[in-house]
Amino acid sequence: MSRSTTEPMLDLDPATIRTARSLARKAGAPVVSMAKRHTTVSVERAVLRLAGLEGADVEGIPWVNRLVDVVREDAGLEHGVSLPVWDAMLRTGDDLLTVAQKAAAGSVTFRVPEGKDATKAAKASRAQVAAGIRRIDTSRRQRDKLIAKYGQPPAPWIYLIVATGDIYEDMPQAQAAAREGADVIAVIRSTGQSLLDYVPEGPTREGYAGTYATQANFRLMRAALDETSKELGRYVRLTNYASGLCMPEIASLAGLERLDMMLNDSMYGILFRDINPVRTFVDQRFSRQIHARAGIIINTGEDNYLTTADAVEAAHTVTVSQLLNEYFAKEAGLENWQLGLGHAFEINPDIPDSFRMELAHAMLARALFPDAPLKWMPPTKHMTGDVFRGYLLDGFFNLAGALTGQGILLVGMMTEAVVTPWLSDRDLALQNVRYVFNAAGNLREDFRPARDGYIANRARQVLGEAVDLLDRIVDDTLLNAIADGTFGLMKRPADAGRGLDGVVKKSSGYLNPATDLLEEGATR
Numbered sequence: 012m013s014r015s016t017t018e019p020m021l022d023l024d025p026a027t028i029r030t031a032r033s034l035a036r037k038a039g040a041p042v043v044s045m046a047k048r049h050t051t052v053s054v055e056r057a058v059l060r061l062a063g064l065e066g067a068d069v070e071g072i073p074w075v076n077r078l079v080d081v082v083r084e085d086a087g088l089e090h091g092v093s094l095p096v097w098d099a100m101l102r103t104g105d106d107l108l109t110v111a112q113k114a115a116a117g118s119v120t121f122r123v124p125e126g127k128d129a130t131k132a133a134k135a136s137r138a139q140v141a142a143g144i145r146r147i148d149t150s151r152r153q154r155d156k157l158i159a160k161y162g163q164p165p166a167p168w169i170y171l172i173v174a175t176g177d178i179y180e181d182m183p184q185a186q187a188a189a190r191e192g193a194d195v196i197a198v199i200r201s202t203g204q205s206l207l208d209y210v211p212e213g214p215t216r217e218g219y220a221g222t223y224a225t226q227a228n229f230r231l232m233r234a235a236l237d238e239t240s241k242e243l244g245r246y247v248r249l250t251n252y253a254s255g256l257c258m259p260e261i262a263s264l265a266g267l268e269r270l271d272m273m274l275n276d277s278m279y280g281i282l283f284r285d286i287n288p289v290r291t292f293v294d295q296r297f298s299r300q301i302h303a304r305a306g307i308i309i310n311t312g313e314d315n316y317l318t319t320a321d322a323v324e325a326a327h328t329v330t331v332s333q334l335l336n337e338y339f340a341k342e343a344g345l346e347n348w349q350l351g352l353g354h355a356f357e358i359n360p361d362i363p364d365s366f367r368m369e370l371a372h373a374m375l376a377r378a379l380f381p382d383a384p385l386k387w388m389p390p391t392k393h394m395t396g397d398v399f400r401g402y403l404l405d406g407f408f409n410l411a412g413a414l415t416g417q418g419i420l421l422v423g424m425m426t427e428a429v430v431t432p433w434l435s436d437r438d439l440a441l442q443n444v445r446y447v448f449n450a451a452g453n454l455r456e457d458f459r460p461a462r463d464g465y466i467a468n469r470a471r472q473v474l475g476e477a478v479d480l481l482d483r484i485v486d487d488t489l490l491n492a493i494a495d496g497t498f499g500l501m502k503r504p505a506d507a508g509r510g511l512d513g514v515v516k517k518s519s520g521y522l523n524p525a526t527d528l529l530e531e532g533a534t535r
Contacts, residue, residue: 061143176218205255266305287508303344314355327476389423
């Protein structure tokens with residue numbers, strides 16, 4: 012998505028914007044340092060997945076889980092999983108899968124090698140993980156070729172959710188949605204998958220309120236959308252969720268299977284799934300390094316704050332989170348075009364001037380991040396079940412998107428809060444989008460709020476409140492701010508939450524060939 016030359020004028024103070032970014036860096040830097048000092052069981056499992064370890068035992072537990080658990084018991088994870096595992100492979104002459112199976116059976120033990128043995132194990136692990144990174148590189152090149160062949164859809168990209176629980180039902184529904192105009196198909200995950208500390212294996216046909224994220228499901232949906240891309244003559248993107256306890260693994264599988272976008276927010280799992288903050292920040296840094304390498308666009312989750320907090324009073328927390336997400340993303344190697352920073356149309360429509368405030372908040376995001384494909388989320392909190400009112404609200408949402416240059420527009424459903432949408436509901440929703448954008452055309456060129464009017468003043472107010480909050484976070488630390496309920500009114504202390512037992516402090520001899528390769532760019 013290219014930057015528009017007709018950015019709405021809000022008369023924001025450039026010095027205030029620079030201060031906001033500087034404070035975000037100061038607030039985020041200690042978290043990055045903490046992440047660099049720790050690893051997690053999921054990071055180590057992701058290394059094994061990049062090395063090619065797939066499959067599960069008869070109980071459905073992935074071999075990567077079995078292997079990491081035994082290594083941790085025998086040798087600890089302070090040095091990482093690579094040295095003990097490849098040392099065992101060199102000692103036994105077995106391949107990675109066989110070592111994992113023997114580990115589960117208790118017929119191999121692990122140690123932290125030293126001297127020449129450590130050097131050999133490090134070299135062998137690096138070579139095998141590099142092959143996985145090259146697979147990601149190949150997937151990225153393949154995407155680039157298909158986009159060059161079929162062309163890029165104009166912004167905003169129309170983003171539609173499809174998830175029945177049955178991947179074999181999802182595929183034809185996704186293809187139908189693409190034929191009706193969707194540019195991005197999102198397969199939301201089965202409820203509760205983010206709390207599973209393993210990634211299920213194989214195609215799945217049952218899921219509650221979503222479909223399980225598995226490597227096989229990624230591969231099947233990607234193939235189906237490739238068929239439709241060829242049929243339509245435009246590249247249809249696929250997205251899923253790199254969040255939860257297995258964030259690094261799912262990010263790695265997404266890179267291997269050529270997903271194009273991933274939901275990957277730095278704080279969503281902490282706030283809304285009660286996942287330990289340290290675990291989340293360690294996992295998200297590795298995940299974003301994978302996304303950077305794979306050319307995947309991330310979607311962040313600031314819209315969720317406004318489902319639990321008031322969208323007017325908490326507007327500045329969205330801006331703060333966007334700035335933090337930008338800092339964390341760029342530190343991990345992502346570029347501006349990969350930052351689908353989130354925000355939402357969630358102000359109570361009964362409030363006077365609610366639409367003007369929505370425009371102010373959307374224009375502020377657009378002005379702060381002019382080169383990012385912002386992800387604009389439709390109304391959900393104030394959808395009452397009145398489908399006529401809901402359809403009108405979605406029309407206003409679409410109009411705000413047209414006026415403020417959003418890059419990724421999630422299609423609102425008139426049946427929000429009533430039922431899981433039918434295909435007919437999606438068709439009506441897409442008609443709404445098409446009508447508004449066709450009728451509005453490039454109305455954004457003509458839309459200029461008064462420099463001292465309501466919209467510009469509201470945007471400056473929210474930015475000022477965001478700077479004040481960032482200043483307090485720098486003084487008190489981001490982890491304390493999260494513990495105090497600053498974001499989404501959720502209080503999440505750093506020493507509690509799910510997955511804490513999967514966090515390990517690195518030793519001085521820690522080795523992670525995947526991180527080394529990603530940071531060096533060694534295979535590109």
